[in-house]
Amino acid sequence: MSRVQVKLIHACYVPGGRYAQPGDIVSLSVNQARAFVSSGRAMQLKVSPPTQRQPAPAAPPPPDLYSCPHCDKEYKTESGLSNHVATKHGEDD
Numbered sequence: 001m002s003r004v005q006v007k008l009i010h011a012c013y014v015p016g017g018r019y020a021q022p023g024d025i026v027s028l029s030v031n032q033a034r035a036f037v038s039s040g041r042a043m044q045l046k047v048s049p050p051t052q053r054q055p056a057p058a059a060p061p062p063p064d065l066y067s068c069p070h071c072d073k074e075y076k077t078e079s080g081l082s083n084h085v086a087t088k089h090g091e092d093d
């Protein structure tokens with residue numbers, strides 16, 4: 001059962017029989033906390049949500065191969081492709 005922490009505004013008995021002072025932070029069940037907050041006896045503390053693993057945005061993979069736009073040749077490096085284009089297709093403009 002999830003618990004909610006509230007900070008008491010007024011001194012009052014809290015579940016468990018303890019008499020809590022203003023400013024005390026007590027851990028209550030969700031329903032109890034709601035009742036305390038709605039009656040003005042306490043204010044709910046900010047609850048940190050359970051850490052959710054955000055899926056990392058998929059980064060586009062680097063191109064494996066550089067394809068020659070003029071023929072079927074493929075190169076692993078851009079410079080390799082550039083060299084190919086310059087030597088094999090250099091005459092074409």
Ligand SMILES: [Zn+2]
Nearest residue numbers: 068070071073
């Ligand atoms: Zn080519």
